[in-house]
Amino acid sequence: MRPLETLTYEESGEIATVTLSRRGHGNRINVRMVQDLGAVCDHLEDHSQAKIVVFRGAGKVFSDGVDFADFHPDRPIDIHGFNKWEKINVRLERLPKVTVALVDGAAVGGGFQLALIADVRIATSRATFSLPEVRMGFLPGMATYRLAKYVGLGHARRIMLSGEEVTAAKALELGLIDEINDDLDAGLAACVESFGTVHPVTVQLARRLLNESFADSFENAIGHFLAAQHRAVTQTAFLETLKRAHQEEG
Amino acid sequence: MLANRPRILSVGTSTPPNGYSQQDLIDLAKVEDPRIRALFTASHIERRYFYLPESTPEGLKEETQGELLEKHLKGGLEIGSQSVERCLEPLGLGPKDIDYLACITTTGFMAPGFTAHLMKHMGFRQNCSRVDVVGMGCNAGLNGLNPVASWAMSNPGKNALMVSIEVCSAAYVFDNSMRTAIVNSLFGDGSAAALLRADNRDEPMFAPRVLGFESHIIPEAIHAMRYDWDDDSGKFSFFLDREIPYVVGQNAETPIGNLLKRFGLRRRHISHWIIHSGGKKVVDAMKYNLGITDHDVRHTQSVLRDYGNVSSGSFLFSYERLMNEGTVRRGDYGVMITMGPGSTIETALLRW
Numbered sequence: 001m002r003p004l005e006t007l008t009y010e011e012s013g014e015i016a017t018v019t020l021s022r023r024g025h026g027n028r029i030n031v032r033m034v035q036d037l038g039a040v041c042d043h044l045e046d047h048s049q050a051k052i053v054v055f056r057g058a059g060k061v062f063s064d065g066v067d068f069a070d071f072h073p074d075r076p077i078d079i080h081g082f083n084k085w086e087k088i089n090v091r092l093e094r095l096p097k098v099t100v101a102l103v104d105g106a107a108v109g110g111g112f113q114l115a116l117i118a119d120v121r122i123a124t125s126r127a128t129f130s131l132p133e134v135r136m137g138f139l140p141g142m143a144t145y146r147l148a149k150y151v152g153l154g155h156a157r158r159i160m161l162s163g164e165e166v167t168a169a170k171a172l173e174l175g176l177i178d179e180i181n182d183d184l185d186a187g188l189a190a191c192v193e194s195f196g197t198v199h200p201v202t203v204q205l206a207r208r209l210l211n212e213s214f215a216d217s218f219e220n221a222i223g224h225f226l227a228a229q230h231r232a233v234t235q236t237a238f239l240e241t242l243k244r245a246h247q248e249e250g
Numbered sequence: 251m252l253a254n255r256p257r258i259l260s261v262g263t264s265t266p267p268n269g270y271s272q273q274d275l276i277d278l279a280k281v282e283d284p285r286i287r288a289l290f291t292a293s294h295i296e297r298r299y300f301y302l303p304e305s306t307p308e309g310l311k312e313e314t315q316g317e318l319l320e321k322h323l324k325g326g327l328e329i330g331s332q333s334v335e336r337c338l339e340p341l342g343l344g345p346k347d348i349d350y351l352a353c354i355t356t357t358g359f360m361a362p363g364f365t366a367h368l369m370k371h372m373g374f375r376q377n378c379s380r381v382d383v384v385g386m387g388c389n390a391g392l393n394g395l396n397p398v399a400s401w402a403m404s405n406p407g408k409n410a411l412m413v414s415i416e417v418c419s420a421a422y423v424f425d426n427s428m429r430t431a432i433v434n435s436l437f438g439d440g441s442a443a444a445l446l447r448a449d450n451r452d453e454p455m456f457a458p459r460v461l462g463f464e465s466h467i468i469p470e471a472i473h474a475m476r477y478d479w480d481d482d483s484g485k486f487s488f489f490l491d492r493e494i495p496y497v498v499g500q501n502a503e504t505p506i507g508n509l510l511k512r513f514g515l516r517r518r519h520i521s522h523w524i525i526h527s528g529g530k531k532v533v534d535a536m537k538y539n540l541g542i543t544d545h546d547v548r549h550t551q552s553v554l555r556d557y558g559n560v561s562s563g564s565f566l567f568s569y570e571r572l573m574n575e576g577t578v579r580r581g582d583y584g585v586m587i588t589m590g591p592g593s594t595i596e597t598a599l600l601r602w
Contacts, residue, residue, distance in 0.1 A: 223530060
């Protein structure tokens with residue numbers, strides 16, 4: 001992997017940890033961080049044996065959102081730049097691994113969006129979630145697509161249009177996060193334990209079908225399910241499950 | 251190393267003049283069986299184009315194998331010559347400028363083949379080299395493109411033309427069985443032509459180079475798709491196994507992986523997927539096995555919707571839509587995939 005400036009990346013056994021790390025800048029997301037996340041995706045897709053990917057923030061903040069230092073009021077805004085961020089989100093969301101966001105402190109804007117693309121969100125009691133973009137005159141990326149699926153349309157509209165800060169307790173109540181744990185490492189360990197063996201292909205297929213379930217007709221979805229199921233049951237993971245089941249019976 | 255690779259300079263497509271909705275066909279063929287009616291109306295096809303026999307109060311008039319073969323030739327020459335004209339016209343070329351002609355068909359057998367008939371019909375030069383690719387099915391467009399590209403590469407500056415001509419309505423059997431209903435609800439008539447040339451003077455043109463091919467056959471599924479003689483109807487009849495779309499999908503990773511590996515690429519580097527519109531099931535299987543999206547198969551799905559499965563030329567209909575869309579940029583990579591009897595998966599890598 002090429003050198004990272006804005007992130008640290010560690011891999012230990014089955015767990016890869018990506019830490020947003022721009023100390024003094026609130027781990028804000030800048031152009032370089034998007035590039036660094038791209039390099040991490042390359043590594044995760046092409047080389048890494050990790051089965052679980054963890055996102056966290058360095059210090060006492062997850063991420064304070066977008067870094068405006070890369071935007072200049074006297075230069076035209078390149079909409080393609082926004083697309084680069086969304087493409088990275090999609091790549092992270094489709095990894096053949098289980099993804100976990102460990103949130104301590106503020107998850108603002110793009111930080112909140114990163115938490116939304118993870119399969120599991122665990123936060124400390126002092127974590128907060130907010131999307132201030134609309135109040136600032138722009139849009140919070142494809143959180144416009146994802147947020148309502150977690151919390152329902154009513155809560156999503158309020159959270160997005162008001163920019164309110166959602167506390168960890170409230171986030172848990174809304175279904176925005178899965179657990180509050182002030183010991184994030186302990187929370188992660190329990191989460192990893194609960195996942196047991198991760199079958200990368202099956203995880204990827206199940207997640208894709210779930211993500212598509214909000215936007216597809218049942219007739220289309222069942223066709224997709226059958227195609228995905230055929231792929232799943234022809235993988236070694238399922239064949240081994242079958243063998244074990246027969247041994248136990250025999 | 252890749253500088254001598256030929257480019258696809260132009261593509262033209264054509265169908266018979268008359269289009270039919272699935273309901274039109276149910277009405278014309280007087281389909282009564284509710285299972286067959288449901289099969290027609292549930293498919294993801296809105297319109298197909300055919301040469302249909304005359305409609306009688308009892309349904310469509312039955313055609314003999316001889317009449318079907320005649321339709322294959324006559325209809326094929328009509329749509330084939332149209333697609334050739336549409337392919338050559340934007341380049342300011344005519345039949346006399348063509349140095350190599352390949353015709354692809356599966357919907358009828360005859361000797362001499364379509365190349366000889368098309369040359370006479372359109373007035374090609376008598377010394378034009380030619381080859382007929384016959385009986386290879388829906389995947390055959392890429393089986394044809396491979397030697398056409400090789401010929402173009404070894405004859406720089408010369409014009410090589412590939413023409414797929416499929417008159418699927420000349421391969422229909424109406425016997426009220428589910429076997430033939432599956433086929434009759436899916437395939438449509440269509441022709442597509444592509445002009446290839448390896449010439450560095452074409453550099454200013456916005457046309458992709460064909461970088462390479464990779465084939466894959468699944469020998470244990472040799473009977474899963476077949477066009478063979480049916481004694482009961484006294485005709486050739488096409489058969490499609492129910493499971494084969496998924497088996498093809500499951501195998502697709504192998505040739506795609508091998509093809510991309512040869513060029514040091516990963517699937518994420520591919521901006522455009524040009525996939526044969528084989529049917530809804532096989533397109534779904536491609537999506538979930540290759541991890542590609544609805545957006546990636548938008549043209550594959552819209553071609554299926556608007557024309558049905560036009561067999562070997564189908565992927566060129568999708569290619570034409572992609573080029574007309576205006577989203578391709580210089581440097582983009584594209585992958586072509588066709589699937590058919592064998593069971594076969596053929597792939598090609600393009601770069602604009």
